[in-house]
Amino acid sequence: xxxxxxxxxxxxxxxxxxxxxxxxxxxxxxxxxxxxxxxxxxxxxxxxxxxxxxxxxxxxxxxxxxxxxxxxxxxxxxxxxxxxxxxxxxxxxxxxxxxxxxxxxxxxxxxxxxxxxxxxxxxxxxxxxxxxxxxxxxxxxxxxxxxxxxxxxxxxxxxxxxxxxxxxxxxxxxxxxxxxxxxxxxxxxxxxxxxxxxxxxxxxxxxxxxxxxxxxxxxxxxxxxxxxxxxxxxxxxxxxxxxxxxxxxxxxxxxxxxxxxxxxxxxxxxxxxxxxxxxxxxxxxxxxxxxxxxxxxxxxxxxxxxxxxxxxxxxxxxxxxxxxxxxxxxxxxxxxxxxxxxxxxxxxxxxxxxxxxxxxxxxxxxxxxxxxxxxxxxxxxxxxxxxxxxxxxxxxxxxxxxxxxxxx
Amino acid sequence: xxxxxxxxxxxxxxxxxxxxxxxxxxxxxxxxxxxxxxxxxxxxxxxxxxxxxxxxxxxxxxxxxxxxxxxxxxxxxxxxxxxxxxxxxxxxxxxxxxxxxxxxxxxxxxxxxxxxxxxxxxxxxxxxxxxxxxxxxxxxxxxxxxxxxxxxxxxxxxxxxxxxxxxxxxxxxxxxxxxxxxxxxxxxxxxxxxxxxxxxxxxxxxxxxxxxxxxxxxxxxxxxxxxxxxxxxxxxxxxxxxxxxxxxxxxxxxxxxxxxxxxxxxxxxxxxxxxxxxxxxxxxxxxxxxxxxxxxxxxxxxxxxxxxxxxxxxxxxxxxxxxxxxxxxxxxxxxxxxxxxxxxxxxxxxxxxxxxxxxxxxxxxxxxxxxxxxxxxxxxxxxxxxxxxxxxxxxxxxxxxxxxxxxx
Numbered sequence: 001x002x003x004x005x006x007x008x009x010x011x012x013x014x015x016x017x018x019x020x021x022x023x024x025x026x027x028x029x030x031x032x033x034x035x036x037x038x039x040x041x042x043x044x045x046x047x048x049x050x051x052x053x054x055x056x057x058x059x060x061x062x063x064x065x066x067x068x069x070x071x072x073x074x075x076x077x078x079x080x081x082x083x084x085x086x087x088x089x090x091x092x093x094x095x096x097x098x099x100x101x102x103x104x105x106x107x108x109x110x111x112x113x114x115x116x117x118x119x120x121x122x123x124x125x126x127x128x129x130x131x132x133x134x135x136x137x138x139x140x141x142x143x144x145x146x147x148x149x150x151x152x153x154x155x156x157x158x159x160x161x162x163x164x165x166x167x168x169x170x171x172x173x174x175x176x177x178x179x180x181x182x183x184x185x186x187x188x189x190x191x192x193x194x195x196x197x198x199x200x201x202x203x204x205x206x207x208x209x210x211x212x213x214x215x216x217x218x219x220x221x222x223x224x225x226x227x228x229x230x231x232x233x234x235x236x237x238x239x240x241x242x243x244x245x246x247x248x249x250x251x252x253x254x255x256x257x258x259x260x261x262x263x264x265x266x267x268x269x270x271x272x273x274x275x276x277x278x279x280x281x282x283x284x285x286x287x288x289x290x291x292x293x294x295x296x297x298x299x300x301x302x303x304x305x306x307x308x309x310x311x312x313x314x315x316x317x318x319x320x321x322x323x324x325x326x327x328x329x330x331x332x333x334x335x336x337x338x339x340x341x342x343x344x345x346x347x348x349x350x351x352x353x354x355x356x357x358x359x360x361x362x363x364x365x366x367x368x369x370x371x372x373x374x375x376x377x378x379x380x381x382x383x384x385x386x387x388x389x390x391x392x393x394x395x396x397x398x399x400x401x402x403x404x405x406x407x408x
Numbered sequence: 409x410x411x412x413x414x415x416x417x418x419x420x421x422x423x424x425x426x427x428x429x430x431x432x433x434x435x436x437x438x439x440x441x442x443x444x445x446x447x448x449x450x451x452x453x454x455x456x457x458x459x460x461x462x463x464x465x466x467x468x469x470x471x472x473x474x475x476x477x478x479x480x481x482x483x484x485x486x487x488x489x490x491x492x493x494x495x496x497x498x499x500x501x502x503x504x505x506x507x508x509x510x511x512x513x514x515x516x517x518x519x520x521x522x523x524x525x526x527x528x529x530x531x532x533x534x535x536x537x538x539x540x541x542x543x544x545x546x547x548x549x550x551x552x553x554x555x556x557x558x559x560x561x562x563x564x565x566x567x568x569x570x571x572x573x574x575x576x577x578x579x580x581x582x583x584x585x586x587x588x589x590x591x592x593x594x595x596x597x598x599x600x601x602x603x604x605x606x607x608x609x610x611x612x613x614x615x616x617x618x619x620x621x622x623x624x625x626x627x628x629x630x631x632x633x634x635x636x637x638x639x640x641x642x643x644x645x646x647x648x649x650x651x652x653x654x655x656x657x658x659x660x661x662x663x664x665x666x667x668x669x670x671x672x673x674x675x676x677x678x679x680x681x682x683x684x685x686x687x688x689x690x691x692x693x694x695x696x697x698x699x700x701x702x703x704x705x706x707x708x709x710x711x712x713x714x715x716x717x718x719x720x721x722x723x724x725x726x727x728x729x730x731x732x733x734x735x736x737x738x739x740x741x742x743x744x745x746x747x748x749x750x751x752x753x754x755x756x757x758x759x760x761x762x763x764x765x766x767x768x769x770x771x772x773x774x775x776x777x778x779x780x781x782x783x784x785x786x787x788x789x790x791x792x793x794x795x796x797x798x799x800x801x802x803x804x805x806x807x808x809x810x811x812x813x814x815x816x
Contacts, residue, residue, distance in 0.1 A: 013578045071574035072578035073578075076578040078579065162803065163478050163705035164702045164705055170421050170481075170484040173450055174485060196801075202808070289699060290697055292572070292586075292697035293583075293586065293695060293697065296575070297574060300567050301709065303802065383802035386799065394563055396567060396571075400608070
């Protein structure tokens with residue numbers, strides 16, 4: 001049916017979430033039955049606060065520029081829709097703005113929201129097509145081979161690990177151990193991705209700690225000692241979500257802001273915790289690095305494969321909705337590893353909402369400190385090619401929308 | 409005179425210190441009077457321990473690959489030569505290996521060592537030409553317009569700041585403040601360099617804290633408040649060496665490893681300190697990032713201008729030594745800003761050894777939190793162009809020497 005569409009970006013940004021938005025917006029502009037192409041400013045908050053942008057008024061050059069701009073150009077939020085009045089408000093706003101297509105780019109919390117909105121519309125007989133577009137650097141969404149955003153974060157973090165690894169290699173007589181903290185609250189996918197940096201025996205990283213493997217302090221120290229005696233140094237990548245055998249995080253942050261607005265514990269001290277063990281108990285000097293949000297926005301060295309898939313997922317969501325599909329998320333389905341080919345598929349929003357995908361145990365080496373061949377086969381295709389950002393005066397140039405708010 | 413030469417890399421690595429080594433090695437191979445082209449493994453330690461590499465036995469492709477490999481491929485160290493017996497040993501090793509040319513790539517501590525070795529050789533009548541090649545991301549060496557390594561670290565850190573800045577811009581309703589810790593123990597050059605990331609009013613960084621400006625807690629909080637009320641967020645870049653009005657560092661690290669082997673205080677807590685102030689006293693959520701050694705090894709987005717100058721400085725050192733120059737460091741002399749041109753000059757090693765160059769006070773804005781036009785004019789030419797690393801399977805490929813140790 002004819003009507004307007006709205007796109008929103010949710011949760012933690014990625015280097016390529018804008019490529020998905022670009023896919024949605026450009027495809028929506030091509031679809032005859034889609035009239036207004038709208039965007040919610042700051043994710044679902046933009047719907048709740050009626051801060052809705054008219055994307056047809058933006059410069060098409062800026063829309064194309066989404067492909068080379070990191071983070072969420074439409075704004076994002078960590079607001080978890082739970083209250084019934086919020087859901088009512090969302091549907092009211094959709095009716096008011098004649099929105100009949102809703103594209104939500106996000107993780108499982110977002111797919112849960114999308115699912116509920118879809119079901120409510122159905123129940124009320126309001127014609128609405130809701131299609132989700134996967135996004136998360138964490139790569140932990142169910143029902144999809146991998147998630148847009150993941151290839152880029154591991155390409156960049158693996159590069160950081162290679163480069164900082166060479167620093168430790170040069171300075172091992174002084175800075176003997178280096179600890180790099182990777183994002184990943186529940187799953188070790190990101191930390192695992194740095195394994196790609198290791199091609200030869202002396203290459204970093206030497207030890208990878210993931211949430212899926214309970215942290216064994218003594219075994220860890222023995223492994224560090226092994227590398228110290230063998231090559232005189234060690235580079236350790238630790239997931240922020242690495243856990244003790246009792247299930248507690250190795251480094252929970254304390255204080256008033258220890259939880260984010262979804263109620264998740266905010267982490268940050270894993271690298272420091274590991275550094276302290278190395279210095280106090282192994283008695284060698286260690287450094288640590290916390291790339292934090294830098295790692296997930298590295299468009300200047302993002303994966304072209306990832307960017308193209310992110311775009312494809314957004315574009316496909318619009319095509320499917322135009323064909324009448326609703327209540328689904330676009331998935332990425334790997335057809336073959338070599339040559340790598342990938343197509344899109346579909347999953348129920350409800351199924352994605354409740355799922356979570358961990359690093360398979362059988363891909364981790366027996367000692368728990370590295371990744372096996374199977375992981376390399378899985379991850380390597382995802383980091384191929386480089387996005388080429390626009391460079392102006394030696395630095396990337398990112399787009400920023402004019403933000404034409406719709407006043408009804 | 410005919411004889412062998414030796415090159416060594418010292419102190420903290422940079423993205424382009426290998427380009428300088430490449431300049432030295434390739435030029436040395438072109439000079440008729442230079443026979444053996446040697447390298448000290450791990451800086452001056454390689455001389456003291458007689459771990460000397462024969463660079464003529466390395467693959468020329470690997471030597472050329474130095475231009476696209478970060479950190480110190482010859483190894484580095486933080487060993488400060490102080491004892492007379494060390495100096496005696498250095499000269500003995502030089503005599504034993506018929507080394508008549510010594511090229512030391514490093515900062516002011518290294519220039520001090522080079523100066524003393526040069527003077528000792530002169531006193532003893534041993535013919536030795538000693539020429540220093542400047543290297544430091546800190547950009548605080550005296551007598552030179554800027555230092556190889558600086559352009560690359562600020563290009564990369566400014567890019568990180570832009571990219572993470574967009575994350576905060578997208579998520580300001582949740583992660584309102586972001587603090588990025590820049591290296592720079594005594595001088596604010598590196599943190600200042602992130603100012604280049606700011607082209608438009610909403611761009612990060614919003615506040616830059618440098619060691620040259622004593623940290624004024626109340627003024628700082630007022631400045632954060634200003635940005636919170638104006639744009640709803642703030643990205644703060646803080647030098648690790650930022651100091652309190654009493655001269656103490658805002659965040660000194662405690663414990664057994666609080667000093668490096670030069671006796672300098674090891675820092676690391678500046679970002680966390682600023683984050684805590686923001687959360688406890690301004691009551692908004694803050695994140696922080698510590699790029700640590702990652703920032704100084706970013707060959708994948710290094711400045712081509714910087715890389716070429718690093719090469720030129722190394723090459724020039726050899727040409728000058730071959731012409732009989734000794735006791736000098738090659739300097740970079742800016743001829744003009746626009747179009748930017750730069751030539752080499754010479755400075756006395758002794759003068760470089762005792763000097764230190766701070767960010768000029770008059771380049772900092774009156775409020776102490778940003779940089780003026782003059783800084784942009786100075787820094788912008790240094791970040792132009794991008795080094796293109798070799799990419800293999802989606803990640804950079806760095807060289808590693810075979811290491812042919814000379815056994816006499």
